[in-house]
Amino acid sequence: MTPEEFRQAGYAVVDWIADYWATLPQRPVTSQDPPGAVAAELPSGPPTQGEPVEAILTDLGKLVAPGLTHWQHPGFFGYFPANTSGPSVLGDLVSAGLGVQGMLWATGPACTELETVMLDWLAEALDLPARFRSTGRGGGVIQDSASSATLVATLVALHRAAGGRWREVGVDRRYRVYTSTEAHSSIEKAARIAGLGTDGVRLIEVDPATRAMSPTALRAAIEADRAAGVVPALVVATVGTTSTTAVDPLPQIGPVCAEYGVFLHVDAAYAGAAAVCPELRFGHAGLEYADSYCFDPHKWLLTGFDCDAFWVADAGELVEALTVLPEYLRNAATESGAVVDYRDWQVPLGRRFRALKLWFVLRWYGIEGLREHIRRGVALAARFADRVRADDRFELVAPHPYALVCFRLRGPDGPNEELLARVNATGRVFLTHTRVAGRHTLRLAVGSPQSTETHVDEAWAIISEAAADAIPA
Amino acid sequence: MTPEEFRQAGYAVVDWIADYWATLPQRPVTSQDPPGAVAAELPSGPPTQGEPVEAILTDLGKLVAPGLTHWQHPGFFGYFPANTSGPSVLGDLVSAGLGVQGMLWATGPACTELETVMLDWLAEALDLPARFRSTGRGGGVIQDSASSATLVATLVALHRAAGGRWREVGVDRRYRVYTSTEAHSSIEKAARIAGLGTDGVRLIEVDPATRAMSPTALRAAIEADRAAGVVPALVVATVGTTSTTAVDPLPQIGPVCAEYGVFLHVDAAYAGAAAVCPELRFGHAGLEYADSYCFDPHKWLLTGFDCDAFWVADAGELVEALTVLPEYLRNAATESGAVVDYRDWQVPLGRRFRALKLWFVLRWYGIEGLREHIRRGVALAARFADRVRADDRFELVAPHPYALVCFRLRGPDGPNEELLARVNATGRVFLTHTRVAGRHTLRLAVGSPQSTETHVDEAWAIISEAAADAIPA
Numbered sequence: 046m047t048p049e050e051f052r053q054a055g056y057a058v059v060d061w062i063a064d065y066w067a068t069l070p071q072r073p074v075t076s077q078d079p080p081g082a083v084a085a086e087l088p089s090g091p092p093t094q095g096e097p098v099e100a101i102l103t104d105l106g107k108l109v110a111p112g113l114t115h116w117q118h119p120g121f122f123g124y125f126p127a128n129t130s131g132p133s134v135l136g137d138l139v140s141a142g143l144g145v146q147g148m149l150w151a152t153g154p155a156c157t158e159l160e161t162v163m164l165d166w167l168a169e170a171l172d173l174p175a176r177f178r179s180t181g182r183g184g185g186v187i188q189d190s191a192s193s194a195t196l197v198a199t200l201v202a203l204h205r206a207a208g209g210r211w212r213e214v215g216v217d218r219r220y221r222v223y224t225s226t227e228a229h230s231s232i233e234k235a236a237r238i239a240g241l242g243t244d245g246v247r248l249i250e251v252d253p254a255t256r257a258m259s260p261t262a263l264r265a266a267i268e269a270d271r272a273a274g275v276v277p278a279l280v281v282a283t284v285g286t287t288s289t290t291a292v293d294p295l296p297q298i299g300p301v302c303a304e305y306g307v308f309l310h311v312d313a314a315y316a317g318a319a320a321v322c323p324e325l326r327f328g329h330a331g332l333e334y335a336d337s338y339c340f341d342p343h344k345w346l347l348t349g350f351d352c353d354a355f356w357v358a359d360a361g362e363l364v365e366a367l368t369v370l371p372e373y374l375r376n377a378a379t380e381s382g383a384v385v386d387y388r389d390w391q392v393p394l395g396r397r398f399r400a401l402k403l404w405f406v407l408r409w410y411g412i413e414g415l416r417e418h419i420r421r422g423v424a425l426a427a428r429f430a431d432r433v434r435a436d437d438r439f440e441l442v443a444p445h446p447y448a449l450v451c452f453r454l455r456g457p458d459g460p461n462e463e464l465l466a467r468v469n470a471t472g473r474v475f476l477t478h479t480r481v482a483g484r485h486t487l488r489l490a491v492g493s494p495q496s497t498e499t500h501v502d503e504a505w506a507i508i509s510e511a512a513a514d515a516i517p518a
Numbered sequence: 519m520t521p522e523e524f525r526q527a528g529y530a531v532v533d534w535i536a537d538y539w540a541t542l543p544q545r546p547v548t549s550q551d552p553p554g555a556v557a558a559e560l561p562s563g564p565p566t567q568g569e570p571v572e573a574i575l576t577d578l579g580k581l582v583a584p585g586l587t588h589w590q591h592p593g594f595f596g597y598f599p600a601n602t603s604g605p606s607v608l609g610d611l612v613s614a615g616l617g618v619q620g621m622l623w624a625t626g627p628a629c630t631e632l633e634t635v636m637l638d639w640l641a642e643a644l645d646l647p648a649r650f651r652s653t654g655r656g657g658g659v660i661q662d663s664a665s666s667a668t669l670v671a672t673l674v675a676l677h678r679a680a681g682g683r684w685r686e687v688g689v690d691r692r693y694r695v696y697t698s699t700e701a702h703s704s705i706e707k708a709a710r711i712a713g714l715g716t717d718g719v720r721l722i723e724v725d726p727a728t729r730a731m732s733p734t735a736l737r738a739a740i741e742a743d744r745a746a747g748v749v750p751a752l753v754v755a756t757v758g759t760t761s762t763t764a765v766d767p768l769p770q771i772g773p774v775c776a777e778y779g780v781f782l783h784v785d786a787a788y789a790g791a792a793a794v795c796p797e798l799r800f801g802h803a804g805l806e807y808a809d810s811y812c813f814d815p816h817k818w819l820l821t822g823f824d825c826d827a828f829w830v831a832d833a834g835e836l837v838e839a840l841t842v843l844p845e846y847l848r849n850a851a852t853e854s855g856a857v858v859d860y861r862d863w864q865v866p867l868g869r870r871f872r873a874l875k876l877w878f879v880l881r882w883y884g885i886e887g888l889r890e891h892i893r894r895g896v897a898l899a900a901r902f903a904d905r906v907r908a909d910d911r912f913e914l915v916a917p918h919p920y921a922l923v924c925f926r927l928r929g930p931d932g933p934n935e936e937l938l939a940r941v942n943a944t945g946r947v948f949l950t951h952t953r954v955a956g957r958h959t960l961r962l963a964v965g966s967p968q969s970t971e972t973h974v975d976e977a978w979a980i981i982s983e984a985a986a987d988a989i990p991a
Contacts, residue, residue, distance in 0.1 A: 046604030046882065048536040055532030058608045062615030063525040076627050080856045083631040091639040095884035098608065101877070105612065109874075112628030117617045124625070124846070127868070129617040131519030135531045135571065139578065141610040141822050142535030144590045144602040152597070154549050155585030158556040166564040189662065190866040200711060215715030218688045230844040231867055237842075238673060238865060240713020242688030287846055343868075349614050350868055369710075371703040373597070373760055373952040373961070383553045392711060392865065393663040394704055395600070395816075395823055401582075404574070409519065411568035479846040488846070 054098040061102055062134070065110065066117065069495065073472030074118045076111060083112040119495035120474040122504060125287070125315045125449070126492020129349030132409035136402030137349055147396040150384035151376040157385055160187060160400035163407070167342070167354050170412055171320040174333040177356035179385075185356040186390040187399045191314035192231035193392060194339035194355040195281060197367070199235045201337070201357070202279035202308035204366035212366055216240040220278040221270055223247045225258035225293060227286040229312065253482065256289050256443055258282060260297035267305050277307045282335075284328035285316025288479040288488075289443035289451045292316070292328045299334025311335045314353070316447050318345040321415045325423070325447070345448070345492050347418060348406050352399055355390075364389040418494060422448035425491045425501045432505040438512055442481045448491040451481060458485035460515045467511040474504045527571040534575055535607070538583065539590065542968065546945030547591045549584060556585040592968035593947040595977060598760070598788045598922070599965020602822030605882035609875030610822055620869040623857035624849040630858055633660060633873035636880070640815070640827050643885055644793040647806040650829035652858075658829040659863040660872045664787035665704035666865060667812035667828040668754060670840070672708045674810070674830070675752035675781035677839035685839055689713040693751040694743055696720045698731035698766060700759040702785065726955065729762050729916055731755060733770035740778050750780045755808075757801035758789025761952040761961075762916035762924045765789070765801045772807025784808045787826070789920050791818040794888045798896070798920070818921070818965050820891060821879050825872055828863075837862040891967060895921035898964045898974045905978040911985055915954045921964040924954060931958035933988045940984040947977045 046054070076082075086108045116127050147156035164185025168177050177183045188194045199222065204211040206220055220241060224232045226248045236246045247270070250262045267277045280302050282293040295311065302309040311332060317340020319325035332338060339355040342348035357363050368389040370379070378384045388394050410418070426448040433439045433452045442451040453461050465478055465487055479486050489504065519527070549555075559581045589600050620629035637658025641650050650656045661667045672695065677684040679693055693714060697705045699721045709719045720743070723735045740750045753775050755766040768784065775782040784805060790813020792798035805811060812828040815821035830836050841862040843852070851857045861867050883891070899921040906912045906925045915924040926934050938951055938960055952959050962977065 048540040051539070051604035051607070052532055052536040054604065054608055055536065055611075056529055058611050059525055059528030059532060062612065063521040063528065065615060066524070067521040078627065080623065080627070080851060080854070081631070083628045084635050087632070087635045089638070090642045091880040092884045093886055095887045096881045098605070098878075098882065101605075101881050105874075109628045109632060110616075112631070113616065113618055114625050114627070115616075116619055116625075124619075127617065127619045129614060131524035131527065132571070132574075134524070134611070134614040135527055137614040138528075138531050138607070138611050139535065141602065141607040142538060143583075143586065143588075144600065144822055145586055146589050146597075146600045146823060150553065152587050152589075154551065154553070154587070155556045155582045158554070158585070159560070159582060162557050162560045165562070169563045190868045192866040192868070196711075196865065203713075211715065212710050213716050215691045215710075215718055216689060216713030230842040230847070234840070234842050234865075234867075237685050237688075237840075238669075238711065240676075240689030242684065243686050245688055287844070349617055350619060350870055351866075367707070367710075369703040369707050371760070373950060374703070375951075378553060381553075392669065392707075393665040393824075394707075395663045395665070397823055405571075407564040408569045408574050409571065411565045413566055414568045477846060478848075 057098065057102060069115060069118050072115055072118065074120045074475040075114045075469065075472065078112055083108060117493060119493050119497070119500045120504065121493060122489045122491065123475045123477040125344050125490050127343055127350050128347055128492050128494060130347035130406060130494060132405040133347060133349040133402045136405030140398040140401045143398055145398045147398055148388040148394050149374060149376065149379060149386045151378045153398065156398045156400065157387060159404060160387065161385060163400045163403040164354060164356065166407055168356065171317065172326060173338065173356065176333065176358040177338065182360060183356060183358045184360045185354055186387055188353040188355045188391060189351040190353050191312055191339050191341055192234065194353050195231050195310065195312060196235040196238055197355065197391060198310035198337045199239045199279055201363050201366050203239060205308055205362065206276055206278035209365065217276065218245065219274065220276050221245055221247055222279045222281065223249055223263060223266060223277065224281040225249050225251050225283065227251050227256050227288055227291055228281060228283050229287050232281050251291065256286060256291035256481070258293040258298065260294055260301055263298060264301050267301065267307065277305055279308045279310060281310045281312055284311060284313035285447060289481060290316055290447045290449045291443065292446065295331025295334060299331045303334060308336045309334055311338045313338065313340040315341065315344050318342065319419055319447050321412060322419050325419065342403060345419065345422065346415060347410065347494065348402055352402065422491045425496060425498065426450050428498065429489055429501050429505060436509065438516065442486045450489045451486050453484060453486045454512060454516060460517065461485040461487065464511055464515040467515055468508055471507055474507055530571065530575060542588060542591050545588055545591065547593045547948040548587045548942065548945065551585055556581060590966060592966050592970070592973045593977065594966060595962045595964065596948045596950040598817050598963050600816055600823050601820055601965050601967060603820035603879060603967060605878040606820060606822040606875045609878030613871040613874045616871055618871045620871055621861040621867050622847060622849065622852060622859045624851045626871065629871045629873065630860060632877060633860065634858060636873045636876040637827060637829065639880055641829065644790065645799060646811065646829065649806065649831040650811065655833060656829060656831045657833045658827055659860055661826040661828045661864060662824040663826050664785055664812050664814055665707065667826050668704050668783065668785060669708040669711055670828065670864060671783035671810045672712045672752055674836050674839050676712060678781055678835065679749055679751035682838065690749065691718065692747065693749045694718055694720050695752045695754065696722055696736060696739060696750065697754040698722050698724050698756065700724050700729050700761055700764055701754060701756050702760050705754050724764065729759060729764035729954070731766040731771065733767055733774055736771060737774050740774065740780065750778055752781045752783060754783045754785055757784060757786035758920060762954060763789055763918065763920045763922045764916065765919065768804025768807060772804045776807060781809045782807055784811045786811065786813040788814065788817050791815065792892055792920050794885060795892050798892065815876060818892065818895065819888060820883065820967065821875055825875065895964045898969060898971065899923050901971065902962055902974050902978060909982065911989065915959045923962045924959050926957060926959045927985060927989060933990065934958040934960065937984055937988040940988055941981055944980055947980055
């Protein structure tokens with residue numbers, strides 16, 4: 046495809062996306078087709094001869110788009126948001142066009158340096174502790190997801206626990222990872238990948254009201270394990286848990302980790318973005334105790350997946366744990382020690398130029414624009430929570446410090462399951478569920494920049510009406 | 519940013535990329551600026567108020583582009599290619615615009631199903647063994663890179679070696695991974711991440727002439743380890759090693775793995791793409807022994823990074839090793855068992871809609887178009903190798919079955935290092951190096967669809983002239 050062919054086809058694809066966004070509100074949020082429906086419409090093998098872009102775009106509209114869950118839909122309130130934005134898409138488009146492989150500084154100096162600067166910009170935007178800035182021993186890097194950030198933190202923690210011998214001798218199964226019963230499944234998955242197994246994870250109980258990790262229980266578990274010859278290697282605290290956005294108390298957890306020399310990773314995948322607003326930084330109190338920290342601009346900061354921002358306080362320790370330097374990657378810049386090679390900060394070797402989308406987003410919105418976006422989400426969630434609170438049939442299940450509301454019909458689980466199914470079957474809105482203290486709970490997470498009071502009110506109207514049918518007479 | 523604002527800004531970015539591609543040949547392949555030059559030009563913090571797209575594009579052209587290594591440049595012959603193409607960029611653009619999170623089938627049915635079908639299309643295009651098709655117990659998935667594919671293969675192998683208990687109890691340090699001394703560094707990194715440590719990797723010697731793994735040495739190592747109470751868990755064979763594109767002999771390695779019940783992963787990251795051409799499938803002989811296999815469409819198949827295609831013969835075993843199912847991800851489709859949830863096939867939870875770029879590439883080029891691309895690369899490499907062969911000052915260091923030529927000035931390393939530095943300093947071409955049997959060796963890897971006979975001949979002219987200066991009088 047020549048540059049001129051690309052130009053013409055590129056305009057057509059840009060038009061396709063602009064039209065898709067403009068018509069999103071008219072689409073059902075989710076497909077109602079059964080498994081296999083899309084695959085059945087596709088040829089069983091690739092074409093021998095090439096086809097024009099128009100043919101592909103036709104099928105895109107006809108076969109693919111109707112078979113999607115529309116994450117950018119204003120009625121999408123499921124999971125956590127994974128919103129993108131125009132400037133993010135443009136930054137990603139530039140990245141795709143440049144096709145730069147940023148594994149080493151030398152393979153894309155501007156790719157590496159823009160990333161370092163963007164992570165410093167983000168650290169400033171969130172007012173993160175100074176230890177995470179690249180101007181000192183720390184620094185930030187883009188990971189694909191918080192799962193990978195947690196895995197990397199786990200590996201560094203194991204290396205530290207083994208006195209720097211982990212990378213040669215491997216993992217000792219006496220090491221343990223501590224996190225709350227409400228923590229994300231990626232922590233168990235990271236422990237498993239790192240060779241500790243599910244048995245290597247200690248789930249610490251939470252405060253029944255706040256769903257936040259009990260520092261007392263954490264201390265007790267660490268002390269009991271130490272007494273039994275087990276080695277506490279890592280604590281993962283969560284700022285904004287997946288179920289209910291609970292905030293683990295870092296001011297109490299941090300000192301426990303410091304006392305016992307345990308690596309502390311803070312997972313603020315969803316809620317970290319809120320800290321662009323000074324009044325929403327409460328979750329970061331005590332963050333100066335953390336050895337590493339991450340949040341996902343791809344969740345609530347208008348940056349398309351994948352973009353997890355991960356910081357460490359000691360970059361040297363991270364690189365020591367992960368670096369492998371074969372001859373074919375050696376180069377003068379690396380040998381000089383004057384550059385960052387981000388391949389040593391992550392699992393894969395290769396890397397895209399993801400800093401571009403952050404650069405586009407931060408510049409196009411500015412900090413004030415991002416604050417406005419976050420505040421709007423929080424206000425919409427509060428508006429929805431007010432509706433729930435005012436309706437005696439419902440109860441709020443947990444605090445809603447950010448933009449997620451957890452609620453349920455009072456009483457047994459059955460009607461709640463029924464309610465969720467009925468609400469999602471309308472195709473107008475999409476919610477997901479969780480269990481809080483064993484009870485089936487609905488989650489409404491606001492995040493789309495397209496979601497307005499109208500959409501939240503419509504969601505409530507649908508829920509309220511469906512509840513009438515879901516509750517047994 | 520409204521859809522209409524995006525439409526206008528999108529045209530401008532498409533123009534920027536088309537112009538960038540059209541003017542690539544006029545740019546130096548690499549930046550000559552020292553570390554820190556780009557960062558020094560950027561503001562130290564993010565803007566408070568938003569800025570227009572035009573301002574960002576101006577800085578993109580002024581600050582970022584000149585600070586890059588231009589991987590799409592027709593004179594880029596370094597590492598392995600990581601070429602993109604117009605249709606790939608368009609597919610990625612659609613993916614960014616849709617902003618679909620494909621972690622579960624339910625969160626993007628078409629995202630999952632198109633991926634399954636595209637991996638089947640690729641399997642057909644490469645004529646992979648039937649065991650890897652989704653129609654049986656196997657199937658394919660997109661990983662970000664071959665590094666991650668190797669890691670996943672390592673984890674499944676460990677789970678199998680532990681009789682299905684790995685995911686609970688963790689890794690046993692008596693397990694060993696076997697690969698050749700010429701294998702990629704990602705195999706050591708995967709073993710380290712999985713908790714085996716560098717000590718858990720046995721590097722098997724290679725045939726001095728072909729640089730391919732010795733099956734005799736592999737058998738001897740496995741037998742010796744077994745006798746010593748060590749458990750051989752995984753063999754990673756390479757089709758197209760990074761240094762020289764050596765092909766490990768699967769027809770001999772496979773039976774050794776089968777005999778001792780060792781998981782066999784085949785890493786064809788670079789060379790796998792060649793198998794779209796029937797006459798270049800020699801490296802896949804014996805692939806029916808493999809438990810898993812991967813290659814990178816993002817290297818030599820005109821698909822932008824990241825896109826590693828990874829297949830397993832037993833998808834159930836893979837999912838068993840990696841799945842974690844928290845309540846907030848439960849859904850009716852998953853419970854039905856009728857769908858694939860690709861989150862269980864990889865390290866991270868989240869996933870982009872990367873099948874779109876494969877769909878765009880496979881349809882726009884067609885199989886014949888892709889064959890033409892591969893054959894042109896092989897022919898250009900052969901053309902360059904002929905030049906080397908005809909010049910008595912030089913020697914070819916290894917066979918060149920694909921599109922990589924390894925060569926050097928006869929004699930000591932010094933002049934070769936000098937030669938590489940002089941060649942790259944011209945800014946017209948970019949090559950990298952390796953060591954083959956300890957000797958400094960230059961690598962010229964053809965891959966860009968923009969590279970023609972003119973560029974290869976120019977590369978040779980530059981090298982030939984620089985050699986005159988690099989050889990001591």
